Amino acid sequence: MNDTKQKLIHITRQMIDQHGIDGISMRELGKEMNLSRSAMYRHFKNKEDLLAAVVAENFEMLTSNIQEITENINDSRKLIDAILYAYFDFGIKNQEHYHLMFRKQWDKELYPNLHYSAFGIFKLVEKCLEKAGNLRKNPTQSTAIMYAFIHGLVDLNLSQHSETEKGLDNPVYLIESFLDLIFI
């Protein structure tokens, strides 16, 4: 029943955390589930399909993280600050999952929901910036720049291209600096 499917997703999540994206195999997953080699194919079309389900969950988590912040902070600069940090934090704490979310090129036809989710996050942030009156660029542009910046920051930290000498390893400080540029 649907129970196994959910458990399958859950165990996969754990395995990704423990062994990384490249460290998981369908067969190992089977063992972990006390199932045979290929029982999973009753619940998911293939490996990619299973991973997509995990990624979908991740996007939901990230979205609700940000949503929650949105509801609890009023000052627009503080709000954006909190969002950016939450985003960064999510990326660092779920690095393998973050890779899976953004590094794999998810087919838009096959997995439109993943793109909706990503777009939802973007829109959420944009809405926040629309309320802020003290931007140096219009909300859409500001959001786009911010999105590129924060994603880049996370990604460089995850790929260890963020040596101290580059000043990229102190995100709190750097996010602050960045906001100084975005806001008037």
Next chain:
Amino acid sequence: MNDTKQKLIHITRQMIDQHGIDGISMRELGKEMNLSRSAMYRHFKNKEDLLAAVVAENFEMLTSNIQEITENINDSRKLIDAILYAYFDFGIKNQEHYHLMFRKQWDKELYPNLHYSAFGIFKLVEKCLEKAGNLRKNPTQSTAIMYAFIHGLVDLNLSQHSETEKGLDNPVYLIESFLDLIFI
């Protein structure tokens, strides 16, 4: 002799371009080279080692691209503009290679040269910003923010998380906006 090694790198580069990172196999490479299954292991310890050699070349290419720009443009804003665009352009035109350069976590012990190269690019840009007197943040911070931004921009475009609605699909325009924020 060293000739084969170089050719090996070259063919690998082509195969990556044509079939993507996940589309290359040592065995296929063997065929393409008119060699046996595992002749490559005389020249490279393993697959990762071979890929690292390709990545090293890529870093050199990117570095010399930027170096060249540095030498030919004086106005600091125009210079940075050109560098950012060249960087973006490189990423888009060599997307599979760009992934390989930044998405794979290259072990610092095993491949220190890759990290030196990446650091070199960073320093190159930082030097340019040091000469510019009209920054809103100090050169190191500006460089760090810029690095995150441009890497994020490239990466989002490559992973197709850059729909028109997000305003991320017009890099020339967005880079311009971004520079408006960086410079006074």
Next chain:
DNA sequence: CCTTTATGTTGACGATGTCAACATGTTGGT
């Protein structure tokens, strides 16, 4: 009661990275 559907298992296939054993050619020293 019979038929569909859901869920599981095992056997099999082809692809892949890699190593060990073996062959051959090249080079440099005596």
Next chain:
DNA sequence: ACCAACATGTTGACATCGTCAACATAAAGG
């Protein structure tokens, strides 16, 4: 000229992997 070391290549073999087909069984629903 001879031999040893080394460079370079080949084939056989192995474990691992994703996936499918064939088969089993149990539940559900008419």
